[in-house]
Amino acid sequence: MMWLQAMGAGVLKAVERLGRAGLFLVEILGHAGILVSRFYLVVQQVFAVGVFTLPIVLVSGLFVGMVLGLQGYNTLAKFGSAQSLGLLVALSLLRELGPVVTALLFAGRAGSALTAEIGLMKATEQLAGMEMMAVNPMMRVITPRFLAGIISMPLLAALFSAIGVFGGNLVGVGLLGVDSGAFWTTMQEGVDFREDIVNGVIKSFVFGVVVTWIAVFEGYDAVPNSEGVSRATNHTVVYSSLAVLGLDFVMTALMLGEI
């Protein structure tokens, strides 16, 4: 019966931690006023979280778009509809790949960095030091990073999709000979603002909230030593990736209204 006991203990621990993460989020939202009162703190973090993630997002976006161009052309050409390549590339990026791949890259690049930074600040008593200087680390450290993550994620996803379309165009029109006019026209006619673009933005916003929430919580909750911080960083990447993929399915189902 030991395994049953261990399983029960594991579940209880997970539920308790989830509860703490929830309270943690509520506390962060309680400090959200700093977006106005101390805007510069958020801007600094948008730079650290968003701008430094830009190179990897742009390069990945370009290659994903180029691959989409290649694969899409080959498949569409079989049905004689290679001219619709623009539409295929744009829809794949806006609806799925933009938000999802960006969120995965964001978790790996920005999320892990956030967790490690906050965890190390805890391990080196910087957070405790702030508390003793009567500065609330939740307000000064955690909330600006959380808000920066939420602001950056949709912007990064938008840039990913934009450069992806450019990559698709590069391969489709530049190399494979798809008509440039057809590429853009099918895209313009087929992409719906509400159904495709807004839904994609909603997804990337939700992913931004979830990934950043996991990242800052894992850092703040890390065991304050090198092993603890390493484990927390690991958790951030694994949990955020799983959460992004799981939520993507749920949100897609809701948005399409098929299930």
Added chain:
Amino acid sequence: MSTGVGTENSNLVELRDVTFQYNTRTILSDLSLTIQRGKVTAIMGGSGCGKTSLLNLIGGRLRPVRGQVLVDGLNVPDLNMKDLYALRLRMGMLFQHGALLTDLSVFENVAFPIREHTRLPESLLRHVVLMKLQTVGLRGARDLMPWELSGGMARRVALARTIALEPMMILYDEPFTGLDPISMGVIAKLIRELNQVLGITSIVVSHDVAEASAISDYAYLLGDGRILGQGTPAELQQSGSPHVRQFMDGLPDGPVPYTYPARNYLDDLLEEHAS
């Protein structure tokens, strides 16, 4: 029960029957002690005897299971967040490794609490920060980053940051640990000077008997979650108590045993042999 602000009590800090547990382990049991205003009080004891927990109880970062922690007449565990932060503005804490913010320069580290709590114009802020850095002799190091500082320098910068808001009391957590003799002397001198010149009440938690004794007016010796001895450093040196003697003389064996509790050595060996 005195909970009024600013009661003219000669004791700035009073712990009354404080019991503190970490998970289920009792760290401090029914501990009572007083810290006098304007004095340097040393709290000595072996590693893991609850010295740092004591500082965290005074600073309100930990809550006792029972008992009162009075700081300037206020019972710290009863304070709400706002009042606790107001109290912390009047106390400073020097952490063992300085706890400097690694992304800010020396200047910005010292300026940090001032920027957070006041709206001083930049020119005035610069004067205040340079004055604080001058106090610890590091005005010339203002543009360095924390990773460019030696352990002793980092602690001095942290001390400058601690006195930035002119606290009534400073809590020192192991201020001498890991320092070379010169840096140790510098920190000891600073603790004494800040106490005399600015009238700051100081609580020095340390296991360094010689240094802590040299600068303190009064000392407590902590062990097993209680007070094993107290008095002026000279009185402690003369104490006949075996606990105090072992600690002051650094004896490997005594009331605190050399060996970790274990069962009979022979049984241990035979069991391995039998298996």
